[in-house]
Amino acid sequence: MPAPPPAPAPQLSFDELGTPLRDVVFVVLDLETTGGSAQRDTITEVGAVKMRGGERIGELATLVDPGTGIPPQVVALTGITTALVTGAPRLPQVLPSVLEFLAGGVLVAHNAPFDAGFLRAACERHGVAWPRPPVLCTARLARAVLTREEAPSVKLSALAELFGTATRPTHRALADARATVEVLHHLLERIGNLGVQSLEELLTLVRDATPHRPTERQRRNRHLARAVPSAPGVYLFRGARDEVLYVGTSGDLQRRVRSYFTAGERRRRIRDMVAQAERVDTIVCAHALEAGVHELRLIAAHRPRYNRRSRNPNASWWVAATAEAFPRLSVVSTPRDGALGPFRSQSDAKEAVDTVLEAVPLRPCTLRIPARGAAAGPCVLYELHRCAAPCAGYQDVDGYAPAVATWRDLVHGAVDEPLQTLADEVATLAAGERFESAARRRDRLAGLVRALGRAQRLTALAELAEVVGARPDGRGGWELAVVRHGRLAAAGVARRGVPPMPVVDALRAGATTVLPGPGPLRGATPEEMRLLHGWLTAGGTRLVLSTQPWEEPARGAGSWAEWARRARPVEVAVD
Incomplete structure (x- = not known):
């Protein structure tokens, strides 16, 4: 029994949801062939019906000479004999007419992969470009729309019987195409209850073949x-x-x-x-x-x-030097001046600390060490040559200060010697065939390079009191944005034909006042800054003005970005 008509609740107009179904051209196609393999067999008959808005606007039907005999089992099924197709046009003559008939339409077929596969294989075989039309399978549509109790089988003959179509399938191309048209119309009557009102939704429904009916x-x-x-x-x-x-x-x-x-x-x-x-x-x-x-x-x-x-929209982690006589690196959730970050997870920040400590001689312990006075003796880290033992008085504040300065210069992009040291270690391990260790070191170094690059890019943007960008809107106008200390202060558009600079001046005059806050990002959130930086630096965006030079460090991680991108897994030796 057909489903009841939808309730008179507010409906979506076709124009609001994509390509209106009333405007879609459906080309319902059926092929008869010499067998079931698109690569081995060929087409013997084509039948197609072109529909739009429920009206038939054209038909195409022709026999095709396959250039070979037709197997007896196919003759028994279709009634198409070798004698019947003798003298019919060959496929290279028929194919252009079929593709022209199909142009601009949605290819509809019952068991569409079969018919579309034969047409695509024919195009490849005869050197014709396959137009890649949208494809709608009425068998899959039936399974998505009808229950198994209502339609145990979705064969074309079974659906024609279910819907009582005027044309019944006979395994001849045009008759089967006409029957498929009627089946399609009955199925389209059902999809309104599923909220499907556009071609895009129809194709999605058929692709998934699992209807999710709106409650x-x-x-x-x-x-x-x-x-x-x-x-x-x-x-x-x-x-x-x-x-x-x-x-x-x-x-x-x-x-x-x-x-x-x-x-x-x-x-x-x-x-x-x-x-x-x-x-x-x-x-x-x-x-x-x-x-x-x-x-x-x-x-x-x-x-x-x-x-x-x-859950944690602005959660981030930072690596900062502690405020001690002998500073150490600490993972914190609140950004401080001179900190490295942001990291998306605490584990990523801890891994960055471990990587830095392999090249910068900061102490890895967590003791609070006074500027004067020492513990009884050095710990095991001294014996492992991982610390100069300021805790035991073996290193004073002045002797420790260069390591702190190197850390700060690394974060600010003033030096890259620690990165080079780490890269040299990777090369040494690989040359010594210690491939697993080299791979681990390489991946950790690449992660550190990415973190430094991200921090230096965002910090440079946060330092700018004001920068104005303009991007083509694709219609002859400009999208405009005023960014202050890493935050969007104003946005607008200059439509086609409107001089953009007066619009820029008006946006600047009415833009939000942004006072820089503490930390490397001056109070801006990492997510907003990533979005703004991506927009300002994307291809096509022009910088209209900046109140100060937009600079990134010459010896920063940017110069190592290509190294990080090209890093590949090192081959691991297998015994």
Whole structure:
């Protein structure tokens, strides 16, 4: 029994969800062949029907001379004999007409991999470019839409019987194509109940072949998207207590928010979130960069339970020298001036400490050592030549100071000798065929280089009191951003034909005042800085002005970036 029509709840218009199904050209195709292998067998008959908006706009039918005899079992199945195809056009003559008929349409077939595979193999065999059309399989669509109780089999003959089609399949190409058209129309009548209203959603449904029907609450909640504007920005789903459930961004808020109420949304946790939503708020932004920054800030402020990044949105770790007479390296969660970071995990920060200590003679112990006075004797680290034993008075403050200075210069990019020392050790281990040790050292050095490079790039941006970037918007205009001490202070656009500099001046005049804070990033968050740095340094972005030179250290990790990128696993000897 056909499914009941959808309830008169607010529906999504076709234009809001992608390619409207009413505008899609479906080319329903069926092939008869000499056998079942696209590489070994060939086509004997082509039948195709072109449809749009439920109307038939063309048909194509032709026999094809395969140039070989047709096996008896195929003759028995299709009724196509060798005598019948003798004198018919050969495949190289037929193929251009078939591809022209298919141009601009969606290739539809029952068991589409079979038909599409034969056409693709024919193109390869005869030196014709395969146009790679979208492909829709009505067998898979039937399995996604119909229950097994309703349709135990999804063979074309079984579906034609189920739907009572006027044309019944006969294993002749045009008749089977016409039958497939009727089956397709009956299946398309069913997908409205699944929230599928565009070509993109239809193809997703068939690809996954596992329908996730929107719940009744999701259907009722479609009205939440009514007032959402069609513009770039940020959207916030709110719950019954006005709490923020989820924050996201989109270049088209209306289309993105409405997609949450269709079968196209397949994430279970997000479907649960949509069912709980009571309101959707939006913030229209000038462009994607501003939307991305607002998303980060809102997630940090509200910690929405359905955003994966909400658990620790700005958590980061740093490596800093302690404030002692004999400083040591410590992993901390609060950035300090001169610290190295940010690291995404505490273990990454600890590994960086271990790597640095292999080249910089800072003490690895955790004792608090006064400037004067010594313990009874040195520890085992002295015997292992890993420490000069300031704890035992074997090294004074002045003798220890060069190691501290080397650490600070390494972080600031003033020296790279420690990196070279570590690289030389990797080469020595590899030359001595100690491949496993060389691989470990190489990977740790590459990690340190990446951490130093990241820190030096972000620190350089944080030092800038103001920098203005402009990026083409792809429509003849400019996306503009004012960045102050690593934070977005203003964003705007200069549309095509609008002089950009007056817009820049207006943005600067109204931009947020940013006072630099403590730490290497001057109070900015690492995630926002990564986003801004990526936008400002991406291809196509132009720097309109900067209040001071934007400089990165010449001897910093940037000069080692290529080494880190080209580092490959060292071959491990196997006995």
